[in-house]
Amino acid sequence: MMMTDFTEEDTWLQIQGELSLRKLTEGSEYREELKYDFNIKGELRHLDTNESFVFNYYKNEHEQNHKRYEVLGHFITQYVYELLERVCMLQKVYIPTDATGDEPRSFFFMSKDALTSSSSLIILLQDRGVFCAGQWGRRAIVSEGLKHGTQIPFIKMAQQSHWEVIVLNPNDNFTDLNTEKERFSAREEALTFPQSACWIPKRGSSSPEEHTMYVWDHFIAKSAARNVAFIAHGYGGLVFVDLLVQRKCEVMNKVYSVAFIDSTHSVQHQSRHDPEIQEWIDKNCREWVSNSKPLNKTVQFLMRANCPTFSAGTERYGLAPSSCLQSIFKYLKTMLKAKITRALRNSPVATRSSTRKKTGDK
Template structure:
């Protein structure tokens, strides 16, 4: 074994170039010879072959995204399980050079369910639109510009066909718990944030009760895009609710407050009804939210340099453990309450 598993589909190549495709400078998938975008119909009226071709090409695209995470984002791989032994099955996460040594802040990215792997929000968008809308690369690059260490999870890489389950990543829930225990929590960062899409929100909600005290002490923000989380006992998740916002599928303008059930994460509009588009369309709003949350936390901790009156207002000073409540979030809750009445 070469240490990291690569999917091989019988009868199809492994590399994107061998399919006749490449990503252009704009991050769009193009036919190398014609310059045209991806075409699903590789064989006329042969749905079975076309579907297999698409899946194999998506696997090759995944390998290409991995290469870009390393070449363009300068990320490195770390094994899961963290203490991998000999030739046992394994997967990996990606992390920036300073992910575990940055004393200030760490950002964790988590995709949804299905076939997507590390660095992806949506295979369909990467293949049919661009890397910009479908991959996590813009989020990683922006986080690095803002001084974050970065961890990119790989929650759907759980088993390797007949080769067996991966220890520490037997299922998505096991993966994020393993990565939290052995990579995220031991990191030096005082402040931790998550950006999670779809099932990633559910995984955070399942992780939270298992590591509640650790989570409350350091996680200042969880930005969710059309999350499918569910809180069985609302009172148990107060700490998570307080630091989270969910950009949900909705036709209303981006960031419009939406009706939020009691005890749930504050919901705002993602400005689209298309589930997989939510992450990219909320890009600017998400990073604005992270900046506001972090400013509020640091103001409360007395870390803010030249803290302005406006920044002080963001910290509600209600004595909550960890993140602290942001004025912007309280205003949104007020708007939601008006909607309910």
């Protein structure tokens, strides 16, 4: 099995060890069926046997096993939120900003100076699914651990480069009026939650596209950051291209680069063959895809004109983000350096003669 070395990021795992998934599950009706916690390596292990997660807990009872897995996923979501706030020191920001007291709200996470700092700003945009902010994929967390399934290694690497971070939450789209709470407080609730018919959309976040647009309009576009980059996985790539089409000039001026991972976007279809958008994506974006080729080897798609595309170094979709982490940040730093160099080259330089001329004209 291919594993990625996260030496520089391992220190956060020592801190996450001070938190506990078990504390969340102990108070539930599933405390015996979910007797698991993350070890110091960030791997999910049974507290008694030290074995990895067993999906087939109830023998040949698919529905019960699925519901148990869904409950575990809910607790992992709450645990990752704790890591984002206590390990990554991110702030939870509720939206819409003008919500009334009882109105359902969504939220996202950002670093303390994300809106005021002029340094680079990295936006993490996940795939579509049942998982929420801070996760690339639930199954990867359960099977491979926090280093491979969460966005925390990306956040920590950005912070080490003194970059600001915004973690979007594009899949938090609805609220269940029957429960009014996004948690499983009892076994009966856990069994009925997925089938609830009283879902209402959250204003400004009823879809991944709407959520991303709202955060762009109210936060990212107004931020002081001069250099914004996106890292978009799966459906998140389609969502970014939708944002690019809807806010073309703003995005082109503010975003200097995008790293796609197994993106599902279609530039031609979404942009209606807009040559300006196609040219911008070709020049400012790069994609890594699940592939049998070694990491960073060129991958050709005959039917898809897009941007330079490279192998993620793994054929496993869930491991693609962690596999190309180092390559993505190397690419973003290269693109940032090139942008800064161009800006310096194009900026007017005050020479001695021009200074004397200006002084003499006074």
